[in-house]
Amino acid sequence: GDSVTQMEGPVTLSEEAFLTINCTYTATGYPSLFWYVQYPGEGLQLLLKATKADDKGSNKGFEATYRKETTSFHLEKGSVQVSDSAVYFCALRSSSNTGKLIFGQGTTLQVKP
Amino acid sequence: DAGVIQSPRHEVTEMGQEVTLRCKPISGHDYLFWYRQTMMRGLELLIYFNNNVPIDDSGMPEDRFSAKMPNASFSTLKIQPSEPRDSAVYFCASSLGLLAGGRTDTQYFGPGTRLTVL
Numbered sequence: 001g002d003s004v005t006q007m008e009g010p011v012t013l014s015e016e017a018f019l020t021i022n023c024t025y026t027a028t029g030y031p032s033l034f035w036y037v038q039y040p041g042e043g044l045q046l047l048l049k050a051t052k053a054d055d056k057g058s059n060k061g062f063e064a065t066y067r068k069e070t071t072s073f074h075l076e077k078g079s080v081q082v083s084d085s086a087v088y089f090c091a092l093r094s095s096s097n098t099g100k101l102i103f104g105q106g107t108t109l110q111v112k113p
Numbered sequence: 114d115a116g117v118i119q120s121p122r123h124e125v126t127e128m129g130q131e132v133t134l135r136c137k138p139i140s141g142h143d144y145l146f147w148y149r150q151t152m153m154r155g156l157e158l159l160i161y162f163n164n165n166v167p168i169d170d171s172g173m174p175e176d177r178f179s180a181k182m183p184n185a186s187f188s189t190l191k192i193q194p195s196e197p198r199d200s201a202v203y204f205c206a207s208s209l210g211l212l213a214g215g216r217t218d219t220q221y222f223g224p225g226t227r228l229t230v231l
Contacts (some may be wrong), residue, residue, distance in 0.1 A: 043225050100158050106156075
């Protein structure tokens with residue numbers, strides 16, 4: 001079945017460091033791909049998404065490119081801030097015929113001043 | 114808009130008791146989702162509705178769990194009887210639709226209900 005694999009956390013970085021969180025997926029067809037962020041005590045918020053191969057999603061300085069050849073959707077940010085500390089989830093939706101999101105296990109990011 | 118509203122935010126109950134979690138989706142959203150988050154299993158979809166009709170309940174763990182959506186602005190997730198392994202954070206989410214692209218298929222999550230079954 002469809003699945004999402006994220007890099008293990010936690011990831012600890014200093015402020016202004018470069019961030020990469022790896023995400024790979026297994027799916028038939030052409031899924032939509034998402035990154036969600038969860039701040040402590042809150043629900044998930046959509047960070048960015050991409051719906052077809054080579055699309056780049058971007059928001060708040062974060063970017064991710066849909067790479068079908070490598071089945072990846074890695075999250076990147078050039079300069080992280082303390083306020084980016086949160087749990088990041090990669091997810092896929094296999095087609096427009098279903099509402100089901102399949103999530104990775106989440107990666108905790110801690111940014112230190 | 115107030116966003117997705119869930120109640121209660123925290124629930125502590127004893128094994129064997131009935132638990133009811135509540136959700137009010139964003140007005141105008143046609144889809145409502147119930148998710149469960151645990152350390153062991155991560156985030157899992159339990160069930161989702163379209164226009165108040167259950168579409169996919171394959172994630173509902175067993176007959177002790179039931180979900181209803183009597184109208185477009187209210188849904189419940191009931192566990193009866195509850196067990197310690199049901200302890201988790203339960204999220205409700207809603208979306209306009211399923212069409213990829215734009216904001217239509219974006220799922221907006223509520224703050225969650227943290228359930229503890231003793």
